[in-house]
Amino acid sequence: MDETTRRQKLTIPEGRLRIVIDSDAKNEVDDQFAIAWALRSPERFQIEAVYAAPFSHTVFRHNIGDYDFLVQEDPKEGMEQSYEEIRKIYQLLGENPDGKVFRGATGYIDEDRNPVQSDAVHDLIERGMNSEETLYVVSIGACTNVASALIQEPKLAEHIVVVWLGGQPLYFDHGYEFNMGQDIRGAQHLFNCGVPLVWIPCMNVASLLSFSDDEAKSKLNGKSRIGTYLTDIVLDQFSNLDKALSRGKMHRTLQLRGREDQSEEYFARFESKYVAWSRTIWDISTIAFLKNPGWVQSTRVPSPILGDDCRWVKDREMTSRHEIRVANYCQRDLIFGDLVACLNHD
Template identity: 40%
Template sequence: MKALDPELLMRRLMWPEGRVRMVLDTDTYNEIDDQFALVYALSSSPRLEVEAVYAAPFHNDRSEGPGHGMELSREEIERIFGLLNLETSGRVFSGSTSWLRDTEGGVASAACDDLIARARASAEDDPLYVVGIGAPTNIASALVAAPDIREKVVVVWLGGHPLYWPTAQEFNLRQDLEASRVLFDSGVPLVLLPCMHVAELARASSAELERYLDGRSEIGTYLSKIFREYEHYPQTEAGRSKQIWDLAPLAWLLDASWVDTVLEASPILTERMTWSRDASRHLIRVARHLDRDPLFADLFAKLG
């Protein structure tokens, strides 16, 4: 595949000034961090203009398979929209029901079709930011089916671990290895938010949510409730906090000072889910650190 014009790529990898047109690709029922990210994005207008939300597949102990996970995610997206009194028509789309296997055509879905159409309709000077906080099956399918959209989008993806980490293996990345490879190999402008040492820093405690969210709004009470009741959050441990991983891509879009980033050559993702480096490959932007305090101050102000 022909590489993007280097000058265009560099423009796309700069932090965006002004309004950001975006779509959110989310495995919303996978745990409880996607719900926070979805609400935060929808509450961050006019800086973030959320044009559409795509349900992404997932498979863990909360689903029977990727298709079932996608359906559960769509139901959760619709529940969030209802709590915020927002219409879902024309804004919420079902995604892939299986992982990416055919890199020639991608996995067909309403989300894939909408992403292609929305990207192609974007003006040259107004790219669409594709924020992914789940397995990138929908995003990769669109890039495979319509490579031309690389010139109209910027992918901001939470996945993998830092490029110096001994393994890249992380939930979003390993769920669909082929789709993850597409992000690094296609040449699409990519901003990578790794989990270890970056997204994991977006931590909150139940006491903090009870103080700033619970009872202050319907959606704040809901988020506090699902956090408190999450099965992998032991309430009895003093000092316990939990990662709200999926806030990290939004943090970078909202304020560049909250997330330290550098330009790196796009890594090669191996079969063993490790990183291999080749300095001649195209550049991507990689986050190295996240300042959680201003992020949560903004979150609580908007949701409380």
């Protein structure tokens, strides 16, 4: 693909967009917001399919201990739970999920970098290859399904634009976070294969999208079936001070690794007594970018090189790499304003 064509594809057009969403919907609470918002934006999006992505919490337990995430160790089970959760979101919105929700990978891309076969991969390849109009692929979990489709059919890259949430900004020493850490090989393929890619890092970009308990109660609860459900799953995350302290420690140890030069032992000397509850709704950053690119500021950069250790490789030849678009900032108030307006009625 020549760079002129790539730049055109990385500039989101006006009008209605063809969308598929790849989601680990049962992992947390943010996927549900993203899927519901997209489905409730029919003037902008034609949602053709939603794929269930695998997830497991092994990546957290192996790196930081089990601070906050609970029991899910089997990516196949994570995918199946996500499949059922996606169907539930459709039903809460009064829509039929049959023929629109597909099971994805039951594991991650292996050392030989073979694609992981699934209904989602087959559908994405067929849907992308059989249309002259660009298909936008929103990936809000481990990118196994999307990367597998691109490995199996490299020409798919000419027909799609991928918008993926994962990893940390390039000025961090590492890219480590949940989506990227589960399938580093899949992430490497997204950055290397040349597919038009809009990349949304997590900390200091998507992390700006924080939604408080009071906002959930006042702006969504009781306004619609989906609004009440989203409120319930958000409030379920808020329990006690220990959980808030645990999440803060998790962010410092994993997401913000290398951004702090003082020890956990040092921080333990200082007491935290209170917490103002909020929850980061990370995944809506992808939908926000496609709905209104002005809500998520971005720039074109040479596609970065991700090492096997999930660190960014500093390479003098970076300028010869193809371009991607990277998000730098999210307009939190504008994004949540639109989301709430779309979801607070049946």
